[in-house]
Amino acid sequence: MIPSATATRHPIExxxxxxxxxMHRPNRTTSLRHAYFGFLGxxxxxxxxASTLLAQEGFKTETSSGVSNIRIAVxxxxxxxxxxxxxxxxxxxxSTLFADLANAGIFDIVSKSLLPQSTPGAPAEIxxxxxxxxxxxxxxxxxxxxxxxxxxxxxxxxxxxxxxLQYPQILAKQYDGDATDDMARQIAHRFADEIxxxxxxxxxxxxxxxxxxxxxxxxxxxxxxxxxDGANQHAITHLGTVSLxxxxxxxxxxxxxxxxxxxxFQIRMYSLVLNRMVNFTATGGTNLSPxxxxxxxxxxxxxxxxxxxEIWISDANGGASRRITSFRxxxxxxxxxxxxxxxxxxxxxxxxxxxxxxxxxxxxxxQRMTDGGYATSxxxxxxxxxxxxxxxxxxxxxxxxxxxxxxxxxxxxxxIQLTHDGGRCDFPSWSPDGRHIxxxxxxxxxxxxxxxxxxxxxxxxxxxxxxxxxxxxNWSWK
Amino acid sequence: xxxxxxxxRKTLVITATLISIGAVTGCHKKASGINPxxxxxxxxxxxxxxxxxxxxxxxxxxxxxxxxxxxxTQNATSVTxxxxxxxxxxxxxxVAPSTSTNFHLTAKGDxxxxxxxxxVTVRVPVAPAAPxxxxxxxxxxxxxxxxxxxxxxxxxxxRPDATAAASKAAAYLxxxxxxxxxxxxxxxxxxxxxxxLALGENRANAARTxxxxxxIPASRLRVxxxxxxxxxxxxxxxxxxxxxxxxxxxxxx
Numbered sequence: 057m058i059p060s061a062t063a064t065r066h067p068i069e070x071x072x073x074x075x076x077x078x079m080h081r082p083n084r085t086t087s088l089r090h091a092y093f094g095f096l097g098x099x100x101x102x103x104x105x106a107s108t109l110l111a112q113e114g115f116k117t118e119t120s121s122g123v124s125n126i127r128i129a130v131x132x133x134x135x136x137x138x139x140x141x142x143x144x145x146x147x148x149x150x151s152t153l154f155a156d157l158a159n160a161g162i163f164d165i166v167s168k169s170l171l172p173q174s175t176p177g178a179p180a181e182i183x184x185x186x187x188x189x190x191x192x193x194x195x196x197x198x199x200x201x202x203x204x205x206x207x208x209x210x211x212x213x214x215x216x217x218x219x220x221l222q223y224p225q226i227l228a229k230q231y232d233g234d235a236t237d238d239m240a241r242q243i244a245h246r247f248a249d250e251i252x253x254x255x256x257x258x259x260x261x262x263x264x265x266x267x268x269x270x271x272x273x274x275x276x277x278x279x280x281x282x283x284x285d286g287a288n289q290h291a292i293t294h295l296g297t298v299s300l301x302x303x304x305x306x307x308x309x310x311x312x313x314x315x316x317x318x319x320x321f322q323i324r325m326y327s328l329v330l331n332r333m334v335n336f337t338a339t340g341g342t343n344l345s346p347x348x349x350x351x352x353x354x355x356x357x358x359x360x361x362x363x364x365x366e367i368w369i370s371d372a373n374g375g376a377s378r379r380i381t382s383f384r385x386x387x388x389x390x391x392x393x394x395x396x397x398x399x400x401x402x403x404x405x406x407x408x409x410x411x412x413x414x415x416x417x418x419x420x421x422x423q424r425m426t427d428g429g430y431a432t433s434x435x436x437x438x439x440x441x442x443x444x445x446x447x448x449x450x451x452x453x454x455x456x457x458x459x460x461x462x463x464x465x466x467x468x469x470x471x472i473q474l475t476h477d478g479g480r481c482d483f484p485s486w487s488p489d490g491r492h493i494x495x496x497x498x499x500x501x502x503x504x505x506x507x508x509x510x511x512x513x514x515x516x517x518x519x520x521x522x523x524x525x526x527x528x529x530n531w532s533w534k
Numbered sequence: 535x536x537x538x539x540x541x542x543r544k545t546l547v548i549t550a551t552l553i554s555i556g557a558v559t560g561c562h563k564k565a566s567g568i569n570p571x572x573x574x575x576x577x578x579x580x581x582x583x584x585x586x587x588x589x590x591x592x593x594x595x596x597x598x599x600x601x602x603x604x605x606x607t608q609n610a611t612s613v614t615x616x617x618x619x620x621x622x623x624x625x626x627x628x629v630a631p632s633t634s635t636n637f638h639l640t641a642k643g644d645x646x647x648x649x650x651x652x653x654v655t656v657r658v659p660v661a662p663a664a665p666x667x668x669x670x671x672x673x674x675x676x677x678x679x680x681x682x683x684x685x686x687x688x689x690x691x692x693r694p695d696a697t698a699a700a701s702k703a704a705a706y707l708x709x710x711x712x713x714x715x716x717x718x719x720x721x722x723x724x725x726x727x728x729x730x731l732a733l734g735e736n737r738a739n740a741a742r743t744x745x746x747x748x749x750i751p752a753s754r755l756r757v758x759x760x761x762x763x764x765x766x767x768x769x770x771x772x773x774x775x776x777x778x779x780x781x782x783x784x785x786x787x
Contacts, residue, residue: 277763298763300727300728300731300763301728314731316760316763319756319758320735320757320758320759321731321759341735341757342731342732342734342735342757342758342759344728344731344732345728358728358732360732360735360739360759363739364736364739365732365735365736385690385736386729386732386733386735386736387732388728388729388731388732389726389728389729403728403729405688405729405732405733405736408688408689409688410688410725410726410729430688430725430726432725432726432728432729433726433728446726451725459726482726482727483726501770503723503762527727528727
């Protein structure tokens with residue numbers, strides 16, 4: 057649920073409403089009507105300006121569906137083999153499954169201390185009434201068996217509806233894979249995603265998604281990858297320079313980023329299929345902050361090849377470049393509307409301090425979204441309705457402002473603040489299901505102390521994914 | 535005997551005084567060019583000092599054209615022109631210098647030495663100004679003359695102090711045409727990395743534009759934005775942030 061923060065309504069709004077009502081009165085003379093139409097135009101302008109100021113909280117992100125969360129019991133799985141590796145792999149599996157379901161944001165998870173003593177491994181072994189009764193009081197039960205045979209993990213997972221005693225089974229899945237700790241974790245992710253898919257009204261789980269980020273390695277910055285829960289952190293690039301702004305392609309095949317070379321920052325491309333760098337045509341000037349179109353065919357980025365940083369769009373190899381913006385001052389950090397592919401949100405310094413803007417991909421219909429402060433690093437929600445970005449609303453010399461993560465509803469420009477007083481926050485990125493946001497946070501503001509955090513899109517359930525020295529996270533599209 | 539020694543000593547003192555006066559008054563005569571006659575124990579007081587004039591027509595030419603030198607002397611026994619050698623006491627000669635040249639004439643006679651100069655300017659199309667300078671200059675001289683340009687926060691407009699620094703830098707770079715420059719754009723560590731890289735690009739370009747406006751060819755200037763990725767100063771205060779908000783000039787080797 058969104059914490060119902062105090063809604064600060066702009067005092068001018070009721071007056072505007074009154075004026076509208078008066079204008080709709082009939083029987084006006086023509087000249088008066090003309091005067092009123094002129095007046096109407098001015099008021100519309102005022103309203104447009106006022107709506108920017110109407111920074112009130114209280115809309116819902118997709119995190120909450122309006123119903124109370126489903127109470128689910130997650131049993132430890134039953135070990136069904138004597139293999140000595142079973143215990144440690146099962147421990148990984150159990151804790152990963154529990155964490156995935158807890159992180160999903162749609163469940164009320166029964167504390168393990170309230171679970172029945174039994175450890176069912178198969179449908180025949182579960183007494184479903186035990187799990188439905190207090191104090192467990194579960195609506196759903198996830199359970200199963202886990203065993204290691206030779207070099208294979210074999211895992212049977214079940215999801216039962218504790219309120220439907222006659223036909224309780226919702227889901228039965230069998231998984232197998234190599235007997236490794238990582239495989240135990242991946243199997244738990246897959247089972248968790250199945251459960252989330254069934255119980256969330258059809259939205260895909262994110263347990264198999266990846267997060268790409270920048271890892272500080274001495275004076276250099278390399279691109280790293282990890283699972284969505286912070287496990288399995290490992291390096292992708294070894295370029296020995298400063299690489300920034302990793303952006304994974306929608307099909308997870310290529311990673312675009314920006315890297316410092318002799319001629320300054322250039323867009324670089326890494327193939328996760330070939331596991332090597334692939335070509336992206338270099339151009340003059342500083343080239344920054346790539347962003348994939350949802351069909352994976354185009355890349356929008358900031359390029360100063362004309363002497364001023366502007367938003368350009370190229371194909372995925374750097375060809376067929378075309379310029380989208382032309383305003384003096386920095387234009388940077390574009391991001392496509394992932395639902396339509398027909399709009400771009402980006403950051404522009406055309407009016408001095410950087411502000412958040414939205415435009416069509418041909419550069420038309422430029423719309424300013426933020427009403428002041430210092431706004432950077434937008435990410436567009438998968439359903440196309442929201443932007444999340446970093447915003448310092450009181451930016452300036454000596455100002456006590458903090459840089460925090462905000463979510464804005466695009467249609468109304470209303471926003472909510474998701475982080476408070478936790479130090480500098482930047483680079484929010486939506487999860488594929490639109491229910492989570494990963495971001496970078498430095499409690500004391502120092503760049504070297506940046507670490508990667510995740511939270512639900514309403515600002516709750518914040519927790520760390522990495523230690524210090526990690527920045528600029530980018531969540532995969534699936 | 536004593537009188538003789540005193541007289542020799544007096545002569546030496548007079549000679550030394552004359553030499554030192556010559557040095558103080560800025561005589562361009564080389565040390566080895568002292569007329570041996572002047573050192574003699576019995577200088578001839580009646581010999582008239584030589585006179586010399588040298589002219590060139592025209593005084594400035596384009597590269598490849600020639601110029602006529604014309605000189606006249608009186609009371610001279612030998613006349614030399616640097617770069618040409620011994621010449622007649624009066625004469626003309628056609629020369630075609632490839633760079634701007636000072637033609638330096640030395641006329642020696644019994645009465646002393648006289649000099650005359652004429653400067654022929656050669657207009658070289660590519661490097662019209664001070665083309666004799668082909669060295670890069672020293673690193674220290676570069677940083678003394680081409681100083682970093684500082685900016686207000688979140689701004690890439692040149693301040694008055696920055697405009698003055700850019701003019702000084704342009705003058706030095708004009709005098710040292712071999713120097714190529716990297717202009718690095720930097721930001722303080724507040725704000726966001728991507729935006730600061732774009733802002734650093736604007737800062738470096740502002741400095742570049744100032745130099746190009748002052749006549750430095752754009753081909754000698756390379757711009758790289760480092761944003762806040764390469765901090766010069768890492769403390770959290772305004773003086774440190776100011777040091778980081780700059781366009782920095784470096785020799786492009």
